[in-house]
Every structure is written in C-alpha cells, then in structure tokens.
Amino acid sequence: MNLITICNRFPTQHDCILHLESVRWGDTPRCPHCDSEDVARKAENQRVGRWNCHSCKSSFNVLSGTIMQKTKIDLQKWFLAIGLIVNAKKSLSSYQLSRDLDMRQGAAWYMQTRIRQAMDENQATWLSGIIEADETYVGPKPRKNNRKGGPKNPTGRGTRKTPVIGAVERKGRAFAKVATDLSGRGIRCFLESVVDVEHSHLMTDEFRSYRSMDDLMQHDVVDHSRQYVDGSVHTNSAEGFWSLLKRAWYGSHHHYSKDFMPLFVAEACWKYNHRKDARAFDSFLAGVFA
Ligand SMILES: [Zn+2]
Structure with missing residues (x-):
C-alpha cells in the first residue's frame, strides 16, 4: 500500500485504532490479560480506544502487548513508517525516516527498531523443498592494513565482518x-x-561444515572452485538473497555498528519473503495484531 492510500484510508488516530481493533479481534474483542470476551468500551473521553474487562477488572487497548504498546507517537505515523519500510527496496536509515515523517531521529529509530523486531518475530520457518544453504559476511569494511606482512583487505571466512548464515528455498522463502x-x-x-x-x-558449496548434514538429508555440493552451476546443483537463490542483503546494508548502513545486524537481517528476510506480496502492509499488521 502506498503512502497516499494509507493517508486516505486512515486519516485520523481513531481510524487507525478501529482498523487495528478489527485486525486483532474481528467482531469479538477480547481482554489481552485473561482472554475474556466480557469487555466493554470505556466511556468516550480523551483516550480513544480504551476498554474495560469485567472479568479481571483491568483496562486495555488494542495496542496492549504489541510493538506499539504505550506509544506516544501518532498511529498514522506508525502506519506511514510501516508503509515506507515494507515498500523500500533497500533499507531506510532512521535519519531518512525522520525526514520523511517530520519527526526526531530518535523517535524514528525507535519505531524502526520495533518494526524490525516484529519482522523478526514473524520469520518464515520450516522451509522445505530444495534448500540452498550458505553463509556470507556483512559489515563495516575492514580498514586498509598498510603494515608490511598484514592481510590485505581480507574478505569472507576469517574476517572481522559479521557472519550470517542462511537457508533459502529455491523460488521460495528465506531464513x-x-x-x-x-x-x-x-x-x-x-x-x-x-x-x-x-x-x-x-x-551447498564445498564448505566442510555442511557435511555434518549428510546423514540427515539429501545433500548435493557444488564446488565453486571449479564451477557455479552443475545441472540443478547450485546456490543461485542463496546468492541472490545475499546480494539483496548486501545492497541494503552498503546502501544505507555503512555507519551502523554490528549491533544492528540481527534486526537488519530479519528485515531483509521479511522483505524477501514478501517480495511478491501486493498486500505487504496488511500482512505486516496481521503478523503483529492477528
Ligand atoms: Zn481480563
């Protein structure tokens, strides 16, 4: 969903709340604390969307227990941030997000982190079919080592970059x-x-560690020192996923530290798995609220 559609569909805080309530509860609102259906909307006051539970005597709203719990940021900004993030081919920096949404960088960073956490919690698992497994190394480029005898810009296995391991279904999902x-x-x-x-x-390629799978499953190896494709034996889907991940990282994250990497990888996976999903915005909200 593009930004204009989001603005038109959800022009106010109240519209956003009603939408989230319908995604989370459908026609049957439930207490998130005790799961009771014996709940009622609190009398309208300044705080739209508050509910009382008659069973456990607590109050709650549709955001309780989600990434948006207790947020002070307008829900429309959350919706727009989700739209921007799921639509971006690469990855947005929080600075870019803060400019796009006219808000402080710290607040944009907070939303982005929560959105990525939700993507991480909704990762695709239990992949099946032809699985290409591979590892890659992402992160700050190592400093040039000018000392004699030092390694020259090492890349790959054995560098100080962050290792990332992945499994990619051929023509399918990635984790x-x-x-x-x-x-x-x-x-x-x-x-x-x-x-x-x-x-x-x-x-897989010929990296020895993958041999540990031989007694568990069918396993074919392509020797990358000799060729990259041997009939149907190749790791091109995994290579495609890595190039997407690296373009996203080096396109906007060159000043970020390694601490960002796990959530960054989760975002790349989520986006890869929804690359053909025309309703990625709705899928994201369903992952968080449904
Ligand atoms: Zn309750």
Whole structure:
C-alpha cells in the first residue's frame, strides 16, 4: 500500500485504532490479560480506544502487548513508517525516516527498531523443498592494513565482518540470522531448527561444515572452485538473497555498528519473503495484531 492510500484510508488516530481493533479481534474483542470476551468500551473521553474487562477488572487497548504498546507517537505515523519500510527496496536509515515523517531521529529509530523486531518475530520457518544453504559476511569494511606482512583487505571466512548464515528455498522463502558458530555442529543446529530436513534436499558449496548434514538429508555440493552451476546443483537463490542483503546494508548502513545486524537481517528476510506480496502492509499488521 502506498503512502497516499494509507493517508486516505486512515486519516485520523481513531481510524487507525478501529482498523487495528478489527485486525486483532474481528467482531469479538477480547481482554489481552485473561482472554475474556466480557469487555466493554470505556466511556468516550480523551483516550480513544480504551476498554474495560469485567472479568479481571483491568483496562486495555488494542495496542496492549504489541510493538506499539504505550506509544506516544501518532498511529498514522506508525502506519506511514510501516508503509515506507515494507515498500523500500533497500533499507531506510532512521535519519531518512525522520525526514520523511517530520519527526526526531530518535523517535524514528525507535519505531524502526520495533518494526524490525516484529519482522523478526514473524520469520518464515520450516522451509522445505530444495534448500540452498550458505553463509556470507556483512559489515563495516575492514580498514586498509598498510603494515608490511598484514592481510590485505581480507574478505569472507576469517574476517572481522559479521557472519550470517542462511537457508533459502529455491523460488521460495528465506531464513537467515547472524551466525555464532559455523562449525559442523553449529550449522547442523541452525538447519535442523528451520528446515524440514526429512522432506528437503540440501544444496551447498564445498564448505566442510555442511557435511555434518549428510546423514540427515539429501545433500548435493557444488564446488565453486571449479564451477557455479552443475545441472540443478547450485546456490543461485542463496546468492541472490545475499546480494539483496548486501545492497541494503552498503546502501544505507555503512555507519551502523554490528549491533544492528540481527534486526537488519530479519528485515531483509521479511522483505524477501514478501517480495511478491501486493498486500505487504496488511500482512505486516496481521503478523503483529492477528
Ligand atoms: Zn481480563
């Protein structure tokens, strides 16, 4: 949904609340504390959208327990931030977001972080089919080492960049995260947690750690020192996902620290998995509220 449509559909705070209430509860509002349906809208006052629960005597609103809980930022700005973030081909910096929405950079950063956390919580898992697994290294470019004998701009395995491990369904979804362990054991642990190994076929490059999967699932290896494609054995989907991730990172995040990487990777995955979703804005809200 583009920004004009968002503004037209949700011109006021009240419209945003009604929409979120319908996404979260449909026709049956429920107490988020005790799940009771014995609830009633509080008498209208300044605070629109407040509800009372007659069962547990608490009060709540549609934002309770979500990324927008207790926010002081207008919901329309949240909606616009979501629209901007899910529509952006690369990744927006919080500075860009703050200019687009005419707000302080700190507030824009706060919203962006919460939105990314929601994307992280709604990651695709249980991938199946042909799975291409691969790792890559993203992050600040290493300083030039001018000392004699020092490494020359090292890249890839063994650098100080952040390792990211990913599994990508061929023509499907992706799951990636910052890797803490690229040993055979670490990779096996990662793949077993996100891939339906019994019904999938693994494709990787010749990196030895992937051999740890051999007794668990079908596994084909393409030797990148000799060729990149061997019939149907290749990791082109994973390469495509990495190039998207890197374009997003180097396009707007060159001044960011490694601490941002996990949520940044989650955003890249979410966007990759919704690349053909014409209703990505609605899908995002459904992930948070439905
Ligand atoms: Zn209750």
